[in-house]
Amino acid sequence: MVKKNACVFISGEGTNLKNLIRRSRDYCFPITIKLVVCNNPKAKGINLAKKYSIPHIIIDTKLRNFENYILKNLRKYRISIICLAGYMKIISKNFIRNYRKKIINIHPSLLPKFKGLNTFSRVLKKKEIKTGCTVHYVNEKLDAGRIISQKSFYILPDFNEKDVKDRTQKLEYLAYPEAILKIFRISS
Numbered sequence: 399m400v401k402k403n404a405c406v407f408i409s410g411e412g413t414n415l416k417n418l419i420r421r422s423r424d425y426c427f428p429i430t431i432k433l434v435v436c437n438n439p440k441a442k443g444i445n446l447a448k449k450y451s452i453p454h455i456i457i458d459t460k461l462r463n464f465e466n467y468i469l470k471n472l473r474k475y476r477i478s479i480i481c482l483a484g485y486m487k488i489i490s491k492n493f494i495r496n497y498r499k500k501i502i503n504i505h506p507s508l509l510p511k512f513k514g515l516n517t518f519s520r521v522l523k524k525k526e527i528k529t530g531c532t533v534h535y536v537n538e539k540l541d542a543g544r545i546i547s548q549k550s551f552y553i554l555p556d557f558n559e560k561d562v563k564d565r566t567q568k569l570e571y572l573a574y575p576e577a578i579l580k581i582f583r584i585s586s
């Protein structure tokens with residue numbers, strides 16, 4: 399199988415990155431991770447890139463040209479799909495135009511519900527019965543691109559924020575690889 403070159407954008411823990419690295423080592427999985435982009439020098443996820451010898455760049459989003467620097471690297475590594483995995487920065491319209499329909503994101507709610515930040519506390523506050531995660535294409539509007547895959551679970555009455563987060567993230571590790579398989583039309 400000819401794999402597509404992927405880049406994963408992270409800002410923090412990198413547990414989704416870890417999961418994608420693990421899956422991409424399977425010869426049947428359609429992507430290989432060639433680059434990690436991170437906007438936080440203290441992100442734990444950087445250590446994963448180092449551990450698995452994946453080139454990584456740490457960007458300073460305060461610099462005016464930081465997106466050009468990313469674009470230059472995406473070209474260098476011939477990246478054809480970008481996976482946002484806990485990347486906590488808004489991507490510019492210009493950047494999205496350059497990689498239209500090639501940027502996907504994982505979000506910890508059942509979109510279109512609970513776009514944006516602090517999803518777990520908002521889900522509990524709203525007394526939702528169900529929640530979950532969504533993998534979607536990235537477009538110019540926040541958390542609003544076409545949905546590729548969703549997974550959900552029921553919220554039990556005694557669930558706290560940590561329970562909701564743990565359950566959601568467990569499902570993320572299934573949903574993200576599944577979405578990638580779906581994009582490349584490989585049934586899981």
Ligand code: GAR
Pocket residue numbers: 408409410411412413414415443483484485486504505506514515567570
């Ligand atoms: C994930 O739960 C992801 O859904 C969320 O950040 C977490 C990153 O965890 N993303 C967002 O909230 C995007 N709006 P990770 O760094 O351990 O993969």
